[in-house]
Amino acid sequence: MTTKPRVYVACNFPQEVLDLFINRFNASYNDTGRVLTTDELIAHALGMDAIVLTAPDRLDAAAVQRLPASVKVVCTYSVGTDHIDLDALQARGITVFSTPDVLDESCADAAWLLMLGAARRVIEGIDLVRNGTWQGWSPRQLIGREVWGSRLGILGMGRIGRAIAKRARGFDMAVHYHNRNRLGPELEAGAQYHSSLKSLAEHSDFLCIACPASPSTRGLVNKEILECLPADAVVCNISRGDIVRDEDLILALKTGTVAAAGLDVFAGEPDIHPEYRQLPNVFGLPHIGSSTMRTRLAMGELLCSGLDSYFSGS
Template sequence: MKKKIYVTRQLPDEVMERLHEQFEVKVWNDPDEPVPRNVLLEEVADVDGLFCMLSETIDEEVFQHAPQLKIVANLAVGYNNIDIGAAKNRNITVTNTPGVLTETTADLTFALLMATARRLVETSEIVRNGEWGAWAPMHFTGQDIHGKTLGIVGLGRIGEAVAKRATGFDMNILYHNRSRNEQAEARIGAKYSEMDDLLQRSDYIVLLLPYSTSNHHLIGKREIDLMKEDAIVINTSRGGLVDEDALYEALEQRKIWGAGLDVFEQEPLPKDDRLLTSKYVTVSPHIGSASIATRLQMCHLVCDNLIHVLSGDEPLTPVT
């Protein structure tokens, strides 16, 4: 008899076909909207596995409604949407999708850095709105990228991939981790820096670390006050790392030059959020891993984890 799984969002046909070959599958069929909480609690009642997204909160209440649940397979590297402690207490395996999205997320991070520095979104709208007037020496000027100092907070896989891209622009690379990454230093010439020193010296501060309650609002007013007036903050990790109120105030008061944000404390970002009123912010809708090839690889890795665990084997990418 096939094991039962619940999938919280409609997936590409090739992924759904693979799941149906292996399992008895129930799925929330709206491809765009998250599964309602009451539906999720009802649907997990008799499932062995859960294929979920960052948009779902998987906590003790879910586990109480899912007495047969053996694995929560998350379509993301991050897993702050899952109560890991509660899962462990119930011997429920939690998996994520590291590795396969490293290069794609690094691409997006550097693209966001470049777009913010050169004001690409703002100036594109000027052209589209018919506001492109006569040439003037300082119209539409942005910041240089080549030869500048890049400060990476979190030199893991993605951080190192971003640093590798920065070497092509002859950037000076600083990084801060809880521990030094001497192998990465040797590979890419990055220099370890204490956090405050990195904030003071960097032209670009890029956040590439997991979110936890211990680093909530890692970048707040105190940290922003340490930055250069022409500094740019880039966040493609998790929204909770940045105090968005402090960031907005600093941008509007011109204490720093700009910010590029792919992630936010509340997602989707409300259309009346005041960050959207600032011309100094470049935004994208949490698309770090959103290339066709990478999203399919992520989906297949989730499938692999479900197949392994529900066949009695070890997970490929467990969250420990």
């Protein structure tokens, strides 16, 4: 193709990221400030060579069938692809680009924010200060969970999981992990492998979920797994909300089976289970794991480079 591809950006990007697509491709874009409906997305895709989506933009099999014949590439501004039907796209010969590898460090930082915030009861502490109800220092005030020297269990030892493990060494933590397959020694870096999630849970004072979302991982962290955790354990989720069975985690938080949870992702977000908003031992964030400008720009650059390579034939 000798001319620039016609690109439509459906995402509500920061201006600096949007400018990458405008300057590179003279892209048209969603200027509504909200997620488009499927009908709107299909309408805007007319005549486009590529469309750029992100996690809230759903592209199921029926929507894929409605995509105009001009669309050759779907870019998703995310690592996860559970919001788009890959099989349907492949069947139509549409190439998919995502943004792996460039958000590992920011997500690992966020995982530690979640674990520390949950362990040290930050939500309750902030409420005391902001509500004016703090009565001054007391040796019984907001006694939390020790992080230093504890055992960290990582479900999913991919690039994000390994970045989380690297930071754990600064807290003198013993790192355990569960993967479908054991890593080589150079990637394990001293972490202990568990062939089952149940075994991992039994050795996890902190259980951090960093595995990809898929039909096989949906509801993987359930009552059976949560009951295997040691006393006063903390659960952290930096991956996708539906890996955790909400009702089971909420019950565990209420009964003390789990001391606290640090959650950046939720099933059905933003329409999350209402009890998460009420529980004082939930340190919840609105899916900001990759939300730094450096990472946002790197994600955009990766997709732009993919589009350049695809349409230039290189």
